[in-house]
Amino acid sequence: MDEVFKALADASRRSLLDRLHAKNGQSLNELCEGLEMTRQAVTKHLVILEEANLVTTIRHRREKLHYLNPVPIHQIGERWIRKFERGKLAALSELKRQLEKRDE
Amino acid sequence: MDEVFKALADASRRSLLDRLHAKNGQSLNELCEGLEMTRQAVTKHLVILEEANLVTTIRHRREKLHYLNPVPIHQIGERWIRKFERGKLAALSELKRQLEKRDE
DNA sequence: ATAATAGGCAACCAAATGGTTGCATGTCAA
């Protein structure tokens, strides 16, 4: 679990997860597009995400495709949120979402 | 949100959250007990947790009492987990919990 | 009044981290 938190600590890695959340199964070079980092930097980040089991990869031809794995993220909440609190928190964020939506 | 992830990245800080989850509203010195860190190190960690809004404090006499705030933790899951995935993941971890319980 | 308790501030240090450059390897297309 330690690796998961370390992996999520960096903004670049979180934005890589965002990209995969938006479009799953991207190759390294695809994930590099539009970023101001070197490909090698992105590689390093992806390795860290893989080791944390937040990203799974499969090779297809010469490409390595990356997929987001939401399981470890889901487990985070289970550590510090009691069961009876979940409902209230969910209701709270739904309310927040509605209020923000109203201002669009 | 960046501060939340940074704050959660460190194992010492996570164990402080664990302690508050077990017993809410502890003072600095209470939180220091049994740890192999200096009080000043713990102070630094608590400041980081406060800035991330993961811990709220109130002063009572000369003591500063610390409380766990689960809201930012709850928000993490909302970022990368689609609504339709939540049910499955919750079922999965419940299953896992049951299986682990069986081995006790 | 004074000692003990609870906490705060600042300077300093070693280790970890995020990034770069340069080169190597494997695979596909013409």
Added chain:
DNA sequence: TTGACATGCAACCATTTGGTTGCCTATTAT
């Protein structure tokens, strides 16, 4: 086969981070 494309590996560097020590302030109890 040969060049282009997709990825991998390693050395190196600046900055951040977690921790320490030393000293200071505020509040409580005797």
